[in-house]
Amino acid sequence: EPEVTQTPSHQVTQMGQEVILRCVPISNHLYFYWYRQILGQKVEFLVSFYNNEISEKSEIFDDQFSVERPDGSNFTLKIRSTKLEDSAMYFCASRKTAGPGQFFGPGTRLTVL
Amino acid sequence: DQQVKQNSPSLSVQEGRISILNCDYTNSMFDYFLWYKKYPAEGPTFLISISSIKDKNEDGRFTVFLNKSAKHLSLHIVPSQPGDSAVYFCAASAGNTGFQKLVFGTGTRLLVSP
Numbered sequence: 001e002p003e004v005t006q007t008p009s010h011q012v013t014q015m016g017q018e019v020i021l022r023c024v025p026i027s028n029h030l031y032f033y034w035y036r037q038i039l040g041q042k043v044e045f046l047v048s049f050y051n052n053e054i055s056e057k058s059e060i061f062d063d064q065f066s067v068e069r070p071d072g073s074n075f076t077l078k079i080r081s082t083k084l085e086d087s088a089m090y091f092c093a094s095r096k097t098a099g100p101g102q103f104f105g106p107g108t109r110l111t112v113l
Numbered sequence: 114d115q116q117v118k119q120n121s122p123s124l125s126v127q128e129g130r131i132s133i134l135n136c137d138y139t140n141s142m143f144d145y146f147l148w149y150k151k152y153p154a155e156g157p158t159f160l161i162s163i164s165s166i167k168d169k170n171e172d173g174r175f176t177v178f179l180n181k182s183a184k185h186l187s188l189h190i191v192p193s194q195p196g197d198s199a200v201y202f203c204a205a206s207a208g209n210t211g212f213q214k215l216v217f218g219t220g221t222r223l224l225v226s227p
Binding site: 004006033035041042043044045048056058091093101102103104105106107 | 147149154155156157158159162202204213214215216217218219220
């Protein structure tokens with residue numbers, strides 16, 4: 001069964017460094033999302049992406065964040081200058097044009113030291 | 114922002130019995146509700162959903178009930194199995210065109226004991 005994949009599974013970085021989290025959505029899906037879950041808190045929406053542009057973003061998704069679909073298969077989340085509070089699990093999700101839900105990847109654990 | 118609330122952080126049930134997980138919401142614009150299951154170190158896995166035009170949806174051992182007037186939904190698992198032990202998240206969205214973000218509750222940890 002097709003699934004969303006994410007790399008790396010765990011990323012450790014120093015505060016102020018740039019990180020890129022990578023996702024490969026399910027191949028026939030057209031809507032893409034990033035969510036994050038800070039330890040002990042709820043899963044929070046960051047951004048949705050469709051037709052090569054952002055369709056919605058949350059207030060968390062400030063100028064330090066960006067998303068890109070560089071090659072038609074990968075979907076990336078970049079954090080330009082990481083902060084301690086960016087430490088979280090980051091989940092990529094994708095969705096078909098129709099269907100009940102979004103399908104999530106296994107997540108990348110980002111640890112900012 | 115507490116638009117979706119799961120007031121029970123944990124639930125323990127014996128194998129074979131019914132598990133009932135509850136969820137409340139406050140945003141009247143929500144018209145689609147979903148349940149996800151999450152194991153440690155994995156992403157949320159879609160379980161079952163319900164549109165606001167229905168009050169019940171069933172899929173095997175899983176049934177979701179929606180009470181729009183009370184802004185309440187519940188997930189019933191019958192019979193419960195030890196493999197059902199996981200964190201269950203209720204989620205909601207407004208609209209179903211594809212763009213809509215999911216708003217999650219805080220989750221309920223279900224433990225099914227043999």
